[in-house]
Amino acid sequence: MNLLGAGPGPRVEALHIRALRATPTPLLLHAEDGEVLAASHAWTEITGYPPEDFPSMEAWTALAYGEEAPRVMAGIRRLYDLQAPVHEGEFRIRTHSGEVRVWDFHSNPVGRLPDGRRVVVSVAHDVTDRVRAQREVRRLSDTLEDQVQERTQEVRDAYRELEAFSHSIAHDLRAPLRAVNGYAEILLRDHAAWLDSRGEELVRSIARAALDMGALMDDLLRLSGTVQEAPTFGPVDMDATAEAALERVRTAHPGYGGRVVKGPLPDAWGSAPLLQQVLVNLLDNAVKYSAPVPEPRIEITAHTGPRGPEYRVRDNGVGFDAALAPRMFDIFGRLHGDDFPGSGIGLAIVERIVRRHGGEIHADGTPGAGACVTFRLPHPRSPMP
Amino acid sequence: MTGSPAVPRPVLVVEDNRDDARLARHVLAQAGMGHLVHLVRDGREAADYLFGLDAGPRAAALRLALLDIKLPGMDGLELLRRMREELATRSVPVVMFTSSDQARDRWAAYRLGANSYVVKPVGFDDLSHTLERVVRYWLEVNRPPPAQGSRPPEAG
Numbered sequence: 370m371n372l373l374g375a376g377p378g379p380r381v382e383a384l385h386i387r388a389l390r391a392t393p394t395p396l397l398l399h400a401e402d403g404e405v406l407a408a409s410h411a412w413t414e415i416t417g418y419p420p421e422d423f424p425s426m427e428a429w430t431a432l433a434y435g436e437e438a439p440r441v442m443a444g445i446r447r448l449y450d451l452q453a454p455v456h457e458g459e460f461r462i463r464t465h466s467g468e469v470r471v472w473d474f475h476s477n478p479v480g481r482l483p484d485g486r487r488v489v490v491s492v493a494h495d496v497t498d499r500v501r502a503q504r505e506v507r508r509l510s511d512t513l514e515d516q517v518q519e520r521t522q523e524v525r526d527a528y529r530e531l532e533a534f535s536h537s538i539a540h541d542l543r544a545p546l547r548a549v550n551g552y553a554e555i556l557l558r559d560h561a562a563w564l565d566s567r568g569e570e571l572v573r574s575i576a577r578a579a580l581d582m583g584a585l586m587d588d589l590l591r592l593s594g595t596v597q598e599a600p601t602f603g604p605v606d607m608d609a610t611a612e613a614a615l616e617r618v619r620t621a622h623p624g625y626g627g628r629v630v631k632g633p634l635p636d637a638w639g640s641a642p643l644l645q646q647v648l649v650n651l652l653d654n655a656v657k658y659s660a661p662v663p664e665p666r667i668e669i670t671a672h673t674g675p676r677g678p679e680y681r682v683r684d685n686g687v688g689f690d691a692a693l694a695p696r697m698f699d700i701f702g703r704l705h706g707d708d709f710p711g712s713g714i715g716l717a718i719v720e721r722i723v724r725r726h727g728g729e730i731h732a733d734g735t736p737g738a739g740a741c742v743t744f745r746l747p748h749p750r751s752p753m754p
Numbered sequence: 755m756t757g758s759p760a761v762p763r764p765v766l767v768v769e770d771n772r773d774d775a776r777l778a779r780h781v782l783a784q785a786g787m788g789h790l791v792h793l794v795r796d797g798r799e800a801a802d803y804l805f806g807l808d809a810g811p812r813a814a815a816l817r818l819a820l821l822d823i824k825l826p827g828m829d830g831l832e833l834l835r836r837m838r839e840e841l842a843t844r845s846v847p848v849v850m851f852t853s854s855d856q857a858r859d860r861w862a863a864y865r866l867g868a869n870s871y872v873v874k875p876v877g878f879d880d881l882s883h884t885l886e887r888v889v890r891y892w893l894e895v896n897r898p899p900p901a902q903g904s905r906p907p908e909a910g
Contacts, residue, residue: 533856540824540853546876548773554878555780576878583876 395472395493398479399426400486401449415495417465433462449487451478459496470497539586546586550579588714602726604749605641607634607680611669614648622656627665627684634671635678638749639726647722650715651682651742658740659686677728677748683741689734697732719744762815763792765889768800768833769851770825774874778820781882787889797821797828801836804843813842818892821868823852823859831862838867845899847892851885 386407389398395412399405403426413420416433423429426445430438444457457474464470472493479490553576561569611634619625629652637644652667659665662685671680689697698720723730723744734740765787769775775793782791794800800821804813819837821830828836830850837843849870850863860871872888875881 536854536856543853543874543876544771544774547777547874547878547881548771550876551773551777551780551878551881555777580877 392492395495397429397491397493398488399445399491400482400488401446402486403427404486405429406488412493415464415470416462432465434460435463448476448489448491449478451476451489453478457491459500470495471500472496535590539590542586543583546579546583550576550583553579585714588718602639603641605637605639605644607637607644607671607678610641610645611648614645614652615669617645617649618652618656621653622660625656625660625665627656627659627667629667630669632668632670634669634680635673636749637678637680637726637746639746643722643725644746647719647744648680648682650719654715654742655682655684655686655740657686658688659684662686674745677746679743679745681741681743683739685739688736688739689732690736691734694732694734698730762810762812763790764815764817764893765790765792766800766803766816766819767791767793767851768795768797768819768821768825768830769793770795770822774822777878777881778885781885782889784882785886785889787886787893790893796825797830797833797836800833801828804837805840813840816843816846817898818889819843819846819848820851820888821848823850823854823863831859831866834863834866834868847896847898849888849892851888 389396389407390409392409393411394409395415396409397405397412398407405420405423405425405428408420408423418429418432423432427438427442430441430445434441441460448455448457454475454477457476459471459473461469461471473496474491474493476489476491479488481487553572556564556572557569557576564572608631611631615629615631648669652669655667656665659667664685666685668683669681670683671678673679698716719742720730723746726746728744728746730742730744732740732742765782767775767778769778775795779788779791779793782788792803794803800819803809804816821833823830825833830852834848834850837846837848847869848867849872850859850868851872851874852859853874855873863871869892870888872884875884
């Protein structure tokens with residue numbers, strides 16, 4: 370009794386049937402006794418079932434839902450009592466090729482046939498792609514946290530390995546340095562009679578070079594430590610930090626005769642020990658390069674700019690060529706050669722620490738007219754209540 | 755002296771690096787303590803010296819041990835563990851004398867009962883100063899616990 374096979378029948382206009390079949394979405398017209406009156410091409414194309422395979426809703430649900438068919442059928446039977454359109458929701462249907470697709474159904478009562486049977490039109494939106502995308506998003510967001518943790522752990526492990534590696538290198542290199550310095554010193558103390566003054570000077574150089582390399586290795590380890598350790602950030606009293614830094618630098622250079630002037634410094638947000646290291650290294654340079662000039666002077670000042678507090682260490686020392694400023698913060702980027710002691714790592718450490726704080730640093734200088742290093746840190750945050 | 759059975763030396767230095775050993779010997783000799791030092795190259799040799807079949811009273815005579823940590827075979831920490839297990843060396847002061855300043859090593863050393871942990875300086879001045887002071891402290895300043903078997907003082 371399928372209308373579709375029978376051509377224009379007495380009960381439904383052929384034109385209506387053709388229009389219905391041409392609808393570009395899956396659409397099904399069915400009557401309350403389960404007879405399928407018409408299916409759109411989209412319906413048969415997507416499912417792959419030809420119309421003759423599902424003359425009834427029982428046949429359709431058996432094809433599309435398998436074991437679930439009785440449950441779906443129960444829902445369909447309730448549709449015929451509808452007085453108004455209903456959104457039935459998403460159903461997973463199995464196509465002829467075995468693929469599972471997700472259809473979102475709306476059904477609508479459209480009246481009665483001349484024989485009195487009630488008719489419902491069911492329209493489906495194929496939302497398979499959307500559902501898949503949603504599922505993928507959910508899966509990704511569920512696993513994202515795991516992935517981040519996994520990667521973080523990997524990075525942490527790599528750091529730890531690197532740290533162990535640097536320590537073991539440092540350990541292995543210190544022993545020969547100790548030997549070089551030790552033998553040179555013993556030579557100077559116990560066998561000086563066999564050395565002329567030139568020879569003694571050379572042996573002294575050997576001893577000093579070994580010590581320098583030891584200090585260099587310590588600095589390198591400190592640099593890698595600066596990069597690796599996870600500092601605790603919080604409000605930092607920069608006045609107190611600068612005083613502590615000055616104290617350390619004064620102890621290291623007891624003979625320095627310069628004046629040090631410190632203005633009031635606004636608080637910062639960061640790690641106090643790391644920021645103290647920044648000031649120690651900057652002040653150490655300022656002392657080193659101003660010591661040879663008459664009336665050496667160092668100023669530590671600060672002001673609060675629009676992007677956060679800016680701290681400045683200025684000296685009136687030998688200065689440097691401003692064109693070389695960018696090189697100053699490179700590891701081993703020394704501008705002064707051997708006239709001044711140093712490993713060339715101090716400013717690299719400073720730069721890394723400032724960058725870790727989310728700040729910026731730059732240096733100005735003129736040969737013979739002093740140097741000035743300015744670093745900006747982000748605005749202090751208010752501590753958590 | 756030759757022919758006399760192994761004279762106990764009260765300071766045991768365990769050091770595998772030939773140069774470090776030589777420097778240590780030189781420093782202690784300069785300080786007038788060279789005759790007190792017995793030098794071995796690794797933990798196994800140290801254990802044989804202290805606890806071997808022909809060790810005799812050596813372990814009991816020991817007053818100080820300086821142990822490097824990284825040693826071939828039995829390392830310094832392993833030797834320390836062994837020394838703390840043996841009754842004769844349980845209360846002998848042990849100073850870890852090492853290039854390593856790693857927290858992990860320091861932790862392990864103190865947990866195993868080291869009395870002191872000293873990082874070897876690179877400079878000879880520092881090295882000789884440090885070494886001499888450490889040895890003098892433990893031999894001349896420190897008062898060890900009474901010998902095994904003597905009674906603790908009565909309470910009251």
